[in-house]
Amino acid sequence: MNFKMQGLENVRLRLEKACKDAGREPGTVRLLAVGKKHLAEALRLIYSQGQRDFGENEAQEAVRKQSDLRDLDITWHFIGNIQSNKTRLISRHFDWVQSVDREKILRRLSSQRSGDAAPLNICLQVNIDAEPQKAGMAPAELHDMARLARELPQLRLRGLMCIPRAGVNEDATRDSFRRTRSLYDALRKQGYPLDTLSMGMSGDLELAILEGSNMVRVGTDIFGPRAQESHN
């Protein structure tokens, strides 16, 4: 179990250094621990080290873990592909949904969120490199989706999320982050009160922070490798 504490500690040091290298204040990047495919007990251990934001990409797996961890004060983020028959579960069991990429899902998340709960925090996922197999909307759709998200009563639009193309060089990855950043800035200029630019994972968080990310989503480098990969 020790390696896991080491993992979180290493990631925290990397965040601190990345902020420094980017000329940013330490602590300006929020860390989301992605515990998908790991057991509730591993999440509990990371929680005991002070981590509070956790990300999951499969609704039923997440709900089982949430039940095991209901004594903890965790902020839960959904980051996976969303099938429309899962929106009810997701809207009731999560605090954030970062992977919204179509109108139908947005409308269902709002209408199914309980009126007693705080509004659901939303990031719109952008398919920044226009990869056919990848989730996320085209940049051209962002404006209409942002306007709709703002109108829906049970949602609070917080920002954008992206996953750049894999297997390319650092310059290309940075360019994907930079283009996402400029979409985010453009929405802010139009008056959307966004505060979350969710980009960067285990392999590229430093590049994301250089380009203005303020939330990184880290799985492998905190929890170790996952037994079985899932793709989104």
Ligand SMILES: *Cc1c(COP(=O)(O)O)cnc(C)c1O
């Ligand atoms: C799995 C996942 C991550 C974490 O990836 P690692 O490379 O393990 O850090 C981040 N974001 C999303 C959307 C994911 O599905």
